[in-house]
Amino acid sequence: MSLLDVRGLGVAVPAPGAAGRDWRTLVDGVDLAIGAGESLGLVGESGSGKSMTARALLGLTPPGARITGDVVFDGRSVTGMSGRELRALRARRIAMVFQDPRAHINPVRSVGDFLTEAMVLELGRTPADAEARAVRLLADVGIPDGARRLRQYPHELSGGLLQRVMIASVLAVEPDLILADEPTTALDVTTQSEVMAILDELRRERGTAMLLITHDLALAAATCDRLAVMYAGRIVETQTSTALTATPRHPYTSGLMLSRPSIDIVVHRLPVIPGRPVAAYESGDGCAFEPRCAHAEAPCRERRPDVQELSGARVACVRAGELTLQGDA
Numbered sequence: 001m002s003l004l005d006v007r008g009l010g011v012a013v014p015a016p017g018a019a020g021r022d023w024r025t026l027v028d029g030v031d032l033a034i035g036a037g038e039s040l041g042l043v044g045e046s047g048s049g050k051s052m053t054a055r056a057l058l059g060l061t062p063p064g065a066r067i068t069g070d071v072v073f074d075g076r077s078v079t080g081m082s083g084r085e086l087r088a089l090r091a092r093r094i095a096m097v098f099q100d101p102r103a104h105i106n107p108v109r110s111v112g113d114f115l116t117e118a119m120v121l122e123l124g125r126t127p128a129d130a131e132a133r134a135v136r137l138l139a140d141v142g143i144p145d146g147a148r149r150l151r152q153y154p155h156e157l158s159g160g161l162l163q164r165v166m167i168a169s170v171l172a173v174e175p176d177l178i179l180a181d182e183p184t185t186a187l188d189v190t191t192q193s194e195v196m197a198i199l200d201e202l203r204r205e206r207g208t209a210m211l212l213i214t215h216d217l218a219l220a221a222a223t224c225d226r227l228a229v230m231y232a233g234r235i236v237e238t239q240t241s242t243a244l245t246a247t248p249r250h251p252y253t254s255g256l257m258l259s260r261p262s263i264d265i266v267v268h269r270l271p272v273i274p275g276r277p278v279a280a281y282e283s284g285d286g287c288a289f290e291p292r293c294a295h296a297e298a299p300c301r302e303r304r305p306d307v308q309e310l311s312g313a314r315v316a317c318v319r320a321g322e323l324t325l326q327g328d329a
C-alpha cells in the first residue's frame, strides 16, 4: 500500500459572482501515489493546478471549494478528517516547504523560536534539548554556526539561508512526507542547486517521501524517482524519471523537455509549445492541450482522452501509441 494515495481528486471553486451556481474546476480527476521514502515530481507550467493539488492533500483548499475524490494517507482518508485531525497531520506527518520562506516565517520571532517551537509543542522536548537539536539540524543543512544563527531574525538571513532554516524546521518534526512547492524557485541559480541537493540528501537519509512541485522538468527528473506531468488540472503523463526523459509519451511532456533553456547550447532554442497554458476551467470538451499540440487530429477535439497504460507509462493522449516523441537524446 502506498503512503499517499490520491484517487480522482477534484477541486472546484464557485465562479466569481455566480453565488455557487457555476463552478470553476481547478483540479480534475488527479490520481497519484507515493510510496514510503519515494520521491515524486509534479511538473507543469504555471496555473496547471500543482499548488492547488498540494493544498488539497492537506485540507487547505479555499473556503467554499468543492472537493471530490479521495486522498488517503497511511490508510486514512484525509478528505474526511476534522480540522483538529488535519492540524495534527500537518504538524507531524506531512510537512510543507514553500517557494518563499519569508512569507511563512514570522519576521518578529527569532530563528531559534521558529525552529524549536514544534519540537517543544509536538514532540514534547524540553527547550534546552530542542535548542541543541536545532543546532544539529542547522549543521545538517549546511549552517555551521547554529548557536549564533538561533539568536538571529529572518531579515538578517539571505533567502538561501532562510530556505535552509525552513528545511531544518521540516526535518525537526520527522515527517513521513515532505511537500515541497517550488522550494528553490525564488533563489538564485547556484543557491537553487545547493538547497535542492541538501533537501534531497537529507530526506533520502531519513527515508522521508517527497512530493516535489516544480515547473522545471529537468530539476524534477534529476531529483525524483517518478514524474507526473500536469496540464490544465489533470495528470497527462506518469512514468519513472528515467523512462520519461528517454521516451516521453505525451506531446506536452516532449514539448516541455525541448523548450527548456539548456546551458550547453549557446543559442536558446525557440519555445516549441506555442500559445499559453490554460487552467482546467478554461479548457473545452476535447484534450485541453489540443490547441497547442503539433500532433492534434480531429478525435482530439471531440472528447477528453482517457488515461491509458503504455509500456509502463500512464498517458492521457489518444495518439500516444502511434507517436514517437523526442526525449533527451
Ligand SMILES: Nc1ncnc2c1ncn2[C@@H]1O[C@H](COP(=O)(O)OP(=O)(O)O)[C@@H](O)[C@H]1O
Residues within 6 Å of the ligand: 013, 026, 044, 045, 046, 047, 048, 049, 050, 051, 052, 053, 062, 279, 280
Ligand atoms: N484561491 C483560489 N481561488 C480561485 N482560483 C484559484 C485560487 N488559487 C488558485 N486558483 C486558480 O487555480 C488554477 C491553478 O492554480 P495553482 O494550483 O496555483 O497552479 P500552479 O501551482 O500549477 O501554478 C489557476 O488558474 C489559478 O488562477
Ligand SMILES: [Mg+2]
Residues within 6 Å of the ligand: 050, 051, 052, 181
Ligand atoms: Mg504553484
